[in-house]
Amino acid sequence: MLGISDLGRAVGLNRSTTYRYVATLAKLGYLQQDPDSRKYSLGPRVVDLGFAAINSMEITRVAGPFLQALSDETGYTVSMAVLDGPDIVYVDRRRSGRAGTFAMGLHLHVGSRLPAYCTSMGKVLLAHQEPAVLRDLVDRTDLARRGPKTITAREQLMVALARVRRTGFALNDEELAPGLRSLAAPVRDRSGAVVAAVNVAVHLTVWNASVESVMSRLEAPLRRATTEISTRLGHRPQA
Incomplete structure (x- = not known):
């Protein structure tokens, strides 16, 4: 002392x-x-900081092989992000060797930040916040139009987040950028808290399929990957 x-x-x-x-x-x-x-x-809060750092390193270490396998299986870019205020921060990003190439102009990489409200991973992370925290984050967000289908109304966003909580995944259909779609699911830690989100992103220039087709093809492998990562982090679903 x-x-x-x-x-x-x-x-x-x-x-x-x-x-x-x-x-x-x-x-x-x-x-x-x-x-x-x-x-x-x-004081006790220092312990929280230490665990946060450890958990962050643990998530990326544990998730890496499953993210790469998911990218190789689907042929599309796979990312993982965490929530930082009203934004998401990319902590991992994997590309498949057989994925098609296209120019999105987003230049995303580990450390990149995007507004949570207009991304699939962001919607997953927002949806699992406590109600008071969620209201504060949405109040701090400028719901500007980023893509042709961006949700710009607060009430509509809250309805969409309720649907994410109910279904367990989030779809982004050209909300962030024209032609870009992604599907995201949560990663949970041993306490059951959502600590990260993983998505699979596709572009209409590579796969111009219906939203239903995208979900039908990507939902199962995405859920398998996030379940495996969560299990490795100690999560045990309640019976």
Whole structure:
């Protein structure tokens, strides 16, 4: 445990500045003060940060082979993303050697961010948020038109998210970009929480099939992959 003076010397700040930072960190739960010595030690929220980092690394490590297998099986690009506020962040992206090539102009890669509301993975991740959290995220989102079929009305988006919760997958039909379709499903951890989403993306220039045909062909392999990943993360569906 360290006192204010010790912490100030360690980080090169004066006492008053150190106290302000420490007070904020203690209020947030990252530091805790011993009532007798008045010194500080790491708080419980630091454990959460550690687990978040471990889980993030674990997800990508566990999911990689299944994402590649899904891409090879379907012949299309497969991605995995997590939610960060009203956006999704790509944490893995796999291409099949036999997939057709086409220019989407999105230039997506690991680390890319997109608005959640107009992506299939984003809709999966939004749909499984607590109601109050979901309302806050939607309120913070500019529902701008990104593709020819983007959902731009709040009520329509909430209906679509309810359907995702009910069916267990999300379809994106030219909501992000013209000609782009994708199907996404959730990845759950050992507690059952949705911690990531996986999608398979196709383009009309490669496969100009009906939405029903896309879902019929891709839903089963996508569900198998996300179930395998979730199982490896410790998820056990309730009987």
